[in-house]
Amino acid sequence: FSLTQPHSVSGSPGTTVTISCTRSSGSIANNFVQWYQQRPGSAPVTVIYRDDRRPSGVPVRFSGSIDRSSNSASLTISGLQTEDEADYYCQSYDGSNHWVFGGGTRLTVL
Amino acid sequence: QVQLVESGGGVVQPGKSLRLSCVASGFSFWDSAMHWVRQAPGRGLEWVAVLAYDGSDKQYVDSVKGRFTVSRDNSKNTVYLEMKNLRADDTAVYYCAKLQAAGVSSWGQGTQVTVSS
Numbered sequence: 001f002s003l004t005q006p007h008s009v010s011g012s013p014g015t016t017v018t019i020s021c022t023r024s025s026g027s028i029a030n031n032f033v034q035w036y037q038q039r040p041g042s043a044p045v046t047v048i049y050r051d052d053r054r055p056s057g058v059p060v061r062f063s064g065s066i067d068r069s070s071n072s073a074s075l076t077i078s079g080l081q082t083e084d085e086a087d088y089y090c091q092s093y094d095g096s097n098h099w100v101f102g103g104g105t106r107l108t109v110l
Numbered sequence: 111q112v113q114l115v116e117s118g119g120g121v122v123q124p125g126k127s128l129r130l131s132c133v134a135s136g137f138s139f140w141d142s143a144m145h146w147v148r149q150a151p152g153r154g155l156e157w158v159a160v161l162a163y164d165g166s167d168k169q170y171v172d173s174v175k176g177r178f179t180v181s182r183d184n185s186k187n188t189v190y191l192e193m194k195n196l197r198a199d200d201t202a203v204y205y206c207a208k209l210q211a212a213g214v215s216s217w218g219q220g221t222q223v224t225v226s227s
Contacts, residue, residue, distance in 0.1 A: 032211050036155075043205060043217040044155065055214045089155050091209070097160060097169045099145065099209060104154035 001025045003090050003102035010108040011080045019105045021090035022072040031092045033073040035064055038087045038104075047088075048075060077107070085109045112136040112216040114206045119221030122196055130191040132206030132218055144189040145209045146180060148202035149220075158204070161189060174200075196225045 002024045011017040021033065033051050036044035046055050048064035051073065061081075066073045073092075077084055090102040118130040132144070146158040159170045159180040168180055179192040189206060203220040 034209075034215060036215075038155075043219055045217075046214050049210070049214050050212050087154075091155075091157075093211060097167060098171075099157040099160060101147075101155040101157055 001094055001100060003092060003100055005088075005090060005102040005105045007103070008106040008108065010110055012110045013080055013082060015080050016076060016078040017080060017107065018077075019075045019088055019090075019107070020072050021074065021102050022070065023092065026094060027068065028066050028071045028073055028092075029068050031094060033064070033066060034091045035062075035073075035075045036089045036091065037084075038089065044089065080109055082109050112208060114208065114216060114218035116204065116206045116218045116221040119204065119223045121224045121226060123227050124197060124225055126196055127192070127194045128196060128223060130193070130204055130206075130221060130223070132189045132191075134187045134189070134206075134208070137208070137216075139187040140184040142208055144180075144182065145207045146189075146191045147205045147207050147209075147217075148200075148223075149205070150199070150202040153202075156202075159191065160209075193223070196223075198225050201225050 004022045009017050035048035037047045038044040047058050047062050051066050052064040061079045063076045088105045093099040113135045116132045122128050141163050143162050145160045148156050148158050161180040177195045182189045201224050205220045206218040208216045
């Protein structure tokens with residue numbers, strides 16, 4: 001299966017942006033989705049795990065959800081801050097223990 | 111806290127081999143599946159392989175099957191990625207990761223592999 005994300009999104013400080021992640025086959029609800037933030041030159045960091053849970057230390061401005069009707073997951077960042085500018089990746093897996101990343105979305109804070 | 115430290119990267123000619131290592135600490139390594147993920151220059155993350163906690167199950171992305179082998183030594187808290195017959199498109203930063211289906215994943219800092227003549 002594959003995970004499709006928009007190449008880029010943008011927003012002004014203080015606004016809300018949403019990044020989608022659409023699963024090509026198999027139900028999005030059957031396997032948990034994770035979201036990672038990656039800044040240039042750094043390793044990825046988990047911002048959402050298990051579809052909608054935030055690790056300690058991640059601001060409440062970050063939230064995750066899944067939508068069975070569109071077979072997709074979403075990462076929403078509210079109250080956008082300049083420090084949120086980064087690449088974001090969704091990730092999931094299948095019953096054969098094959099793991100997949102989305103192509104990544106570049107978030108630009110205008 | 112979880113620490114993953116990769117080593118073994120470098121510049122290698124096409125067709126040659128390289129072995130990456132990842133030393134883990136801060137968690138029950140013997141009880142954890144371990145992954146390798148790579149990122150080509152200017153590109154996104156690509157999952158490469160996973161190895162079960164006891165080595166009983168190994169899975170690979172199609173592009174490396176038959177060329178890459180993942181293994182582990184639980185007595186040394188170390189996971190390895192043996193890469194053979196390397197190609198230019200294997201050039202990437204290789205990350206060791208403790209990816210979790212239902213928990214918080216952790217990543218190493220990565221090691222650069224460059225395949226070039």
